[in-house]
Amino acid sequence: MTTSARRQPLGPTDGEPIPGVGPIAPEHVGDFIDLDATSDGGFRVGADGVRRIVTPRDRKVEFIAFAGKTLAYVKSALGHPALYPLEPARFEAPAEAVLMDLDGTSVHSEHFWMWIIEQVVARLLDNPGFALAPEDEPHVSGHSVSEHLQYCIRRYCPGKKVEEARRHYFEITRRELQAILDGHGRPDAFTPAPGLKDFLLTLKDRKIRIGLVTSGLFEKAWPEIVSAFRTLALGDPLEFYDAIISAGNAIRKGQVGTLGELEPKPHPWLYAETARIGLGLDASHRHRIIGMEDSGAGVVSIRLAGFAAIGVAGGNLVKSGVRPLLAAECSTLADALPLILGTT
Secondary structure (H helix, E strand, O other), rough: OOOOOOOOOOOOOOOOOOOOOOOOOHHHHHHHEEEEEEOOOOOOOOOOOEEEEEEEEOOOEEEEEOOOOOEEEEEOOOOOOOEEEEOOOOOOOOOOEEEEEOOOEEOOOOOHHHHHHHHHHHHHOOOOOOOHHHHHHHHHHOOOHHHHHHHHHHHHHOOOOHHHHHHHHHHHHHHHHHHHHHOOOOOOOEEEEHHHHHHHHHHHOOOOEEEOOOOOOHHHHHHHHHHHHHHHHHOOHHHHHHHHEEOOOOOOOOOOOOOOOOOOOOOOOOHHHHHHHHOOOOOHHHHHEEEOOOHHHHHHHHHHHHOEEEOOOOOOOHHOOOOHHOOOOEHHHHHHHHHHHHHO
């Protein structure tokens, strides 16, 4: 990652150009893997106008390039894939709105939630010493709870049910979150990103609207937000942010759940809803909206929603292979301000 925000340099492409992505910088050519066909066999290079099919390193999405358009095939561990158009994304500063991811971008907590996933698998295996491997990281961060759990079941405990894993997950999560609220939980669970307070106040001072976007279910996301704002002495997050969108409430017997497990990042809906419904900004404002993410799934979500994306260091951007989709990269939130404000 760079030490300051920079636009991705344009360079020669490797193979057929990909509409909606644009020229790929030489150092990012290896981030995309060429495929002969999509994983479901629905599209094949050379058939029906398909010019090229590529997938980032984490293989969560497949880009199907035609002569003048690209479709994104978002895979699903739960059996509900989807196709979306990948539109070109341009950004013109100064921003009218900034859409910010929660975990990893605004609050450093991914290690905590991956630890929760690890505890669930340990319980499923009846092995208290179980530990996730480093290569599991792109698959247990940035997606929905059920996606994370399904991945772990397939890799570590085939035959187990995701419903059983979800029961363990929410039991462990409720216990750990209550312990944190009571003051005796993990002290390093939720830490505001360096410079978050100054970054947010600068955007507020410039009258730039701020949307907070998370794939986390409300019951796990809200304590993070509240904890971070208490640490930063920023008051009520509901008063501060212009819109906050989470993945809603979990479905449990006897309770009403909300849509959130099958349509989170990398699907576009959380970012699209934050901008269109939460902030009231329609498609004519897209070039004045920019998203900030540290995960591959989040970057794809921003791009499929039609917005340019800034990658923030510290997540799985390199491992997931999505950097060709970024408008810029930054090491810290402060580094992104010149691009957002148009002072570069």
